[in-house]
Amino acid sequence: MVVVDSETATVLRVKGLLEFRCQLDSTDEQLVRNVISRTFETLRSQVKSESCVLAVSDSPVIIWPNKDAYATPEEITPSTLCEDMHQWIQADEQESSGKKSSKKKSKKSSVASVINLRLMTEVTKPGPLSAPILTKTVLKSHFVSVTLPLDCVVCTGRSDTIKDACEQLIEALTHQLCEMEKVTLQNMKGMTLLVPEPVHFLLPEPKGLVTVVYPVGVPDSQLVAQRKELHQQFELPDDRPYFRRANAYHFPNEPYKDGYLRNPHLALTHPTLDNGKVYLVQGIYSYHHYMQDRVDDNGWGCAYRSLQTICSWFQQQGYVELPVPTHKEIQQALVDVGDKQASFVGSRQWIGSIEVQAVLSHLLGLTSKILFVSQGAELASKGRELANHFLTEGTPVMIGGGVLAHTILGVAWSETTGQIRYLILDPHYTGAEDLQVITDKGWCGWKGPDFWDQTAYYNLCLPQRPKVI
């Protein structure tokens, strides 16, 4: 769950496909643009008409936003609060025909939850009857047929009603159609047209969720100018990406297709130290550990898994497009840079922080800092450095020493007392992607300084963010 901003109680997300069809009589650029604009205008009037319908997913609720928020079932009125809609939304196995029992389990009431709506069209509407006719036009021309993927998000407060939400949703939809028109016309070259596609980004408070329309098929590398403009518009620093496609906001109720857990540390309660502060990894990473991907690396793969977690972070923050490398690919990279012999590939040999640094550099083009402590006991004094790292870089840290490798996701550190705790993600876990087990048993958890082998030496690899947007 994500806090969008402290005022938001419910996020409403409406998605739907609208058919965009028109015939281009001529190839004259201006005329073509006129036809395209006219067709968008038709779609905008459709969205503002009485035949526009919003159906709440997983529920029997259907709303006509342009009919004064008339809704069915009849218990829902225009003055029903948006957050009361949750009572009508059923979890997976139940039948969506009536109200849920009033036993609502709200774990974190300060967190916004998402209601999904589908954009639909009512084809049966009372009104003036027009005779059915068939029109045939014969003309050598071009035909445009696209489905526009509409996807709007609206944040509503505690006291907002269905009627308020409808006004906001319709406005968001018409605005998105305008944005789509702009992007379509901008990207028209002769008789080719790129489909506009909305992407949502979660910007730091107080800006919240923002939707940008990008042309489908154009890679991030060709959209630098657009991103620069957006950074300026939203007053964002120009040394880290916020608007790459990989930065797209992942809605809480959407499962990840690859099955890995994301940010399991968010389920933990963080320690409170006297005058202490918590410094955490920023952004999203996936939890990689023993036995995943049908690779039995139990006993030797811990550093590889920590490296995979780090790679997943850079991929999901949009810095790299390379998918998370496999054990073999990691080993091959080390052979390629001359660090290991060819026989290394396919073996079960351990790697350490230096190798992790080398792979991050060779495969992902990243630089990393190495921190060395001669004794585990010294780690307790590295609070400031680690705190700084999480503040400025915010990347996961790989630590290797003794006979083990781990990932550090954050520190809780008190400048005055020197107390320190480490947020550890343990790659030695061999079980299933069960968040409950992982957090309960401490596979992702806060550890004290005694977690480390006090006499062994440790190397830490601190990956650095590239300064790009």
Add this chain to the structure above:
Amino acid sequence: MGRGYIVQDDVEGYLSKLCEQKADPVTGLLIGQSSTQRDFVVMAIRTPQKEESAAAARNSVDKEWVTEHARQVSRMLPGGLSVVGVFIITDADAKDALTTLRQLLYAVENLISSEHLWDPADDDVTDCVTLHINPKTRKTVCRTFDIKDPKSVAKPADWKYQSGLCSSWATVSCSLNVDMLLPLPNNRTSTGNMEECLKEGLKAWAHQIESGLCLIDGKRLPEDSELTVGQRRNVRQTYTAQLLITTENKRLTDVIEQCGGSVSVTGVIHSRAYLHSNKPKARLAEKLLKRDVVSTVATRVQMMLEELLASDQESKGSCRDKQQKELFCLPHRIFCPLKVSGPLCVCDYQFSDEGLSEVTERLKEMLDIDAAEEDLDTRQEMTFEITGCDITPEPTQEKVEAPEHKKNYIGVAMATVVALLATAASMLYLNDI
């Protein structure tokens, strides 16, 4: 355990009168609604006489003629009513009669279902009925066959007459807006090509309708809930339906293509379906109404295409370079109540250049119904007033077409059908068992 057919008692009188005619054999269709528990027959319709047939030919059954009649009749039935079987009145041997009936039944049902734009549903009843009546003894033999199974054996079935059968049937209806725009392929814009494009477009549209959300009287009812029908006899039970659709197919690439033009179908049509009074479920109402929506639009488009092909519209000037825009009025739907008490109506499609007398003639020829013009309900749909249409300025090329009609409706349709379905038809008959 055989099926049980409950039949409107008027049918008994109708069949009796047919028995008294000199002709032998007399064939015809049985119209009604089949549900999982019970089957209803509301009407029987004799096969119309073929004009040119010689005396000798009248004594045999013309399978093609019976089948074509069935196809035309099925276009005149609103949702919920369909051809559920065939009958024959003959004093020929019972076994021969059954063989003939079987052949007719399969041919009729296969032809009708081949024109459907929807997929059969799991809960569709696939049993159809054959009725053999001996005109002298009035002995009635009733058998059913499973249309899905070409090797099905005849199963005995009950045939029981009842009065006031349809008096408490329910009607579900709606007015639906159609708005389709389809490209025509480059350099191939003849009526034949237009037909191909329309068929594809209609199939995609039919799929949208089929997967749409259906509300009955403003509510989304659970599928298995029962509509409150038949509780108050002789009181009209009408429900209004709403259909909400979405687009499912994503089209994000190859979005602009060259074309030779476009064809569009727009306007509002009236659709309705009838439901039997024996505890019908919401799911049935939804299914029957959606099917009527799809078939009323498809039927009209098909009829328009048949007219265009028959009157050979394409030979009119091929000015490929100039823009040519033609407007065709699709026939509009007229309802005619059945004499039996209750809400049931049949329907017909009236082209803009036809009068109501042509409609009543067709009702007599096709459905053997005596209707007066005053009985006809013409107000469910709008007709197109062809006065100063605002089509794009190309004065010499503007045309508003109302294709010409011939009196012998079934004859014309027959000729066109043969032209269009020559291969299909011959395959159909070759596959008879």
